[in-house]
Amino acid sequence: MENFTPGSALVGGALIGLSASIYLLGLGRIAGISGILASATKLDDAPDGRGEKVAFLVGLLAAGLALRFAAPSVFESGAAMTLPWVVAAGLLVGYGTRLGGGCTSGHGVCGLSRLSTRSLAATMTFMATGAITVFVVRHVLEVTR
Amino acid sequence: MSSSKNARLVTALIAGAIFGVGLGIAGMTRPSKVLAFLDVGGAWDPSLALVMLGAIGVHVVAVAVARRRSSPLLAPKFSWPARTHIDMPLLAGAALFGVGWGLGGFCPGPALTTAASGNLAAIAFVVAMVGGMTIRHLQTRTTKRS
Numbered sequence: 492m493e494n495f496t497p498g499s500a501l502v503g504g505a506l507i508g509l510s511a512s513i514y515l516l517g518l519g520r521i522a523g524i525s526g527i528l529a530s531a532t533k534l535d536d537a538p539d540g541r542g543e544k545v546a547f548l549v550g551l552l553a554a555g556l557a558l559r560f561a562a563p564s565v566f567e568s569g570a571a572m573t574l575p576w577v578v579a580a581g582l583l584v585g586y587g588t589r590l591g592g593g594c595t596s597g598h599g600v601c602g603l604s605r606l607s608t609r610s611l612a613a614t615m616t617f618m619a620t621g622a623i624t625v626f627v628v629r630h631v632l633e634v635t636r
Numbered sequence: 637m638s639s640s641k642n643a644r645l646v647t648a649l650i651a652g653a654i655f656g657v658g659l660g661i662a663g664m665t666r667p668s669k670v671l672a673f674l675d676v677g678g679a680w681d682p683s684l685a686l687v688m689l690g691a692i693g694v695h696v697v698a699v700a701v702a703r704r705r706s707s708p709l710l711a712p713k714f715s716w717p718a719r720t721h722i723d724m725p726l727l728a729g730a731a732l733f734g735v736g737w738g739l740g741g742f743c744p745g746p747a748l749t750t751a752a753s754g755n756l757a758a759i760a761f762v763v764a765m766v767g768g769m770t771i772r773h774l775q776t777r778t779t780k781r782s
Binding site: 494495496497499500501502503504505506507508509510511512513514515516517518519520521522524525528529532534535536539540542543544546547548549550551552553554555556557558559562563565566567568572574576577578579580581582583584585586587588589590591592594595596598599600601602603604605607608609612613614616617618619620621622623624625626628629630 | 641644645646647648649650651652653654655656657658659660661662663664665666667668669671672674675676677678679681682683684685686687688689690691692693694695696697698699701702705707708709710711712713714715716717719720721722725726727728729730731732733734735736737738739740741742743744745747748749750751752753754755757760761762763764765766767768769770771772773776
């Protein structure tokens with residue numbers, strides 16, 4: 492195990508859980524970022540609660556901007572990826588999360604917390620293909636990134 | 637706007653901000669850390685497992701409380717997901733998402749948070765991600781029409 496940061500991982504995770512909890516108990520909604528983004532960009536067929544989803548997104552983006560000044564080390568500079576690589580990754584994430592109906596927050600955090608078998612299947616699947624992809628890239632193709 | 641609508645918007649805003657801060661503290665906004673978690677055959681960093689555990693640990697309490705309630709605190713009803721059975725779109729979508737995650741080290745939340753910090757690669761990722769979402773959206777609309 493290298494660079495294992497259990498403390499900050501748990502604290503950060505707890506904050507993510509807190510956010511999802513506020514969103515659920517306060518507004519009755521699932522804090523799935525892919526769904527929230529799709530709604531905010533009108534790329535879904537559910538106009539209900541669009542304003543709240545836009546507000547959530549604004550808060551998320553505001554946090555990113557604030558972290559840039561308050562804690563810039565949470566980000567990495569110097570993109571090690573080429574543009575085509577980044578675009579391919581983004582396309583797959585965008586398409587896949589909509590086809591699959593969720594991402595790490597929607598399925599992994601919210602879905603598993605609800606003991607959803609759909610979310611369990613989804614989470615196991617994207618963890619598996621994620622690990623396989625990294626394995627192929629790093630240890631088979633030996634692309635350094 | 638009514639005050640209850642204002643309250644909902646502010647609540648959503650605060651929830652989003654806490655989410656973003658949580659992602660940063662957790663290390664999710666660092667692709668190298670995410671990829672190290674997925675790199676089971678290499679220098680494995682299990683930190684992200686604890687991120688998920690920490691999040692679920694807190695959120696299960698909220699789910700338990702929510703299930704006992706007839707409505708949320710500020711909204712008229714809960715929007716619980718409707719689908720229950722595992723189908724091909726779920727599995728195929730999750731599989732594709734995982735590949736993209738393994739390639740870029742970003743999932744939607746961290747990508748947006750990092751893009752907001754001005755990171756050009758993350759901005760490009762977000763643009764492409766919205767592109768992928770658009771392709772899927774157009775695909776579903778075409779299917780509905782035919």
